[in-house]
Amino acid sequence: MKKLIAGNWKMNGTLAQAQALSRGIVAAVQDFPAIAESCDLALCVPHPHLSVVAAEISNAAGFSLGAQDCAVTKNGAHTGDVSAEMLADIGCRFVIVGHSERRTDHAELNMDISKKATLAIDCGLIPIICVGETEEQREQGGAREVVGRQLDESLPRVDAEIVVAYEPVWAIGTGKTASPEDVAEMHGFIRQRLRNLVPDPQVVRILYGGSMKPENAAELLRCPDVDGGLIGGASLEIKSFVAIAREGVATRD
Ligand code: PGA
Numbered sequence: 025m026k027k028l029i030a031g032n033w034k035m036n037g038t039l040a041q042a043q044a045l046s047r048g049i050v051a052a053v054q055d056f057p058a059i060a061e062s063c064d065l066a067l068c069v070p071h072p073h074l075s076v077v078a079a080e081i082s083n084a085a086g087f088s089l090g091a092q093d094c095a096v097t098k099n100g101a102h103t104g105d106v107s108a109e110m111l112a113d114i115g116c117r118f119v120i121v122g123h124s125e126r127r128t129d130h131a132e133l134n135m136d137i138s139k140k141a142t143l144a145i146d147c148g149l150i151p152i153i154c155v156g157e158t159e160e161q162r163e164q165g166g167a168r169e170v171v172g173r174q175l176d177e178s179l180p181r182v183d184a185e186i187v188v189a190y191e192p193v194w195a196i197g198t199g200k201t202a203s204p205e206d207v208a209e210m211h212g213f214i215r216q217r218l219r220n221l222v223p224d225p226q227v228v229r230i231l232y233g234g235s236m237k238p239e240n241a242a243e244l245l246r247c248p249d250v251d252g253g254l255i256g257g258a259s260l261e262i263k264s265f266v267a268i269a270r271e272g273v274a275t276r277d
Pocket of ligand 1 (some may be wrong): 170191197198255256
């Protein structure tokens with residue numbers, strides 16, 4: 025399975041910076057043709073930057089556009105929301121749903137995330153559905169239970185391509201990463217759990233996210249059942265994002 029290396033730019037940058045970053049990443053990836061041949065790359069950017077980044081990557085092999093959230097409803101009187109249909113229309117292929125920052129900042133529940141993922145699929149998008157336990161939940165031995173419930177309740181009940189991202193909340197933006205043993209164990213658990221939830225668990229890409237950087241990407245991407253990365257901080261620099269993508273090539277199954 026091709027690895028998916030997805031940058032999550034979060035709420036960062038100006039339009040000019042988004043253009044320069046996407047242009048720089050495309051140019052740097054073109055210097056290493058193996059990346060586009062053996063990995064899928066996605067740039068998940070803030071809504072106002074989507075069309076500019078879409079133009080920058082439009083002719084670049086291996087690149088797709090992604091958004092970071094979509095509305096829980098199809099359309100209508102929902103001031104400030106952005107629908108899955110609008111994202112598809114502007115050129116997105118992916119949309120992140122259920123990121124822990126959305127779950128925390130906007131009190132999003134598993135059932136909202138399932139609705140968002142379903143709407144995304146209806147519009148032809150591939151949802152990247154995020155799950156992950158907090159530090160406290162892990163310390164109490166509840167990581168599997170939490171992630172299992174998030175999967176059961178957040179995944180859409182349809183037969184379509186989805187991506188799952190395992191992002192332990194305590195590893196996001198903290199510089200702490202889960203150990204390769206913990207990552208392998210949780211990804212194996214997620215793959216097992218998917219058996220009850222999707223027709224073919226083997227084709228679902230399971231990404232790891234949480235302080236992935238060039239120095240730890242190889243050991244994380246080499247773990248069994250790790251099919252790519254969702255990269256926050258390190259995706260905001262051309263060099264580090266491309267270095268991680270190169271590890272995606274080196275660790276391809
Ligand atoms: P991080 O973020 O790489 O900065 O930890 C990952 C994410 O939140 O998707």
